[in-house]
Amino acid sequence: NAGVTQTPKFQVLKTGQSMTLQCAQDMNHNSMYWYRQDPGMGLRLIYYSASEGTTDKGEVPNGYNVSRLNKREFSLRLESAAPSQTSVYFCASSETKTLQETQYFGPGTRLLVL
């Protein structure tokens, strides 16, 4: 059982380039999330999808877009990368969007924007 998978594991971009981070889960979860992790700041929510067909902004959505392609997949797109988007990105999923649900995390994508 793979759980939550993310691709790529590592990426280097130049300022202004675009890319899409992919995330997939095989646990039949309804809700999915994208976080970024920066030193000393814990994880901050970028976007989330409470259920298939819905997406909402989190704490730090500027510069990002998301697509909930189907129940399994939730992608994060950087249209014009900036050095401030250098970070580690984590995708997570949970069975539902309720408060008590455990979120399961992928291994992360390390992004460096030059």
Add this chain to the structure above:
Amino acid sequence: AQSVTQLDSHVSVSEGTPVLLRCNYSSSYSPSLFWYVQHPNKGLQLLLKYTSAATLVKGINGFEAEFKKSETSFHLTKPSAHMSDAAEYFCVVSDLSSSNTGKLIFGQGTTLQVKP
């Protein structure tokens, strides 16, 4: 608004000695609280969670945490540290202001170092 503060950015213990990682939260509601662990270059793994049942919560790998409403604390403990416990630990609270959206608020993290 909910918030969470991890009181130590770095904790160092010797193998076999007790571990205490401190976490205080702020919430106007009865919160759901979690501890996650992140080993180097890995994703986050749930250690334990509190969801208004028993105040002493037992998790994986011998960790436990006690919810103390009067102190607004949710400290993580383990009686005897193992070298494999060296990792970063995050205290997390559910964002109750967001109408059941399941959004999590993370503390800044505590790095646990275990010395032989």
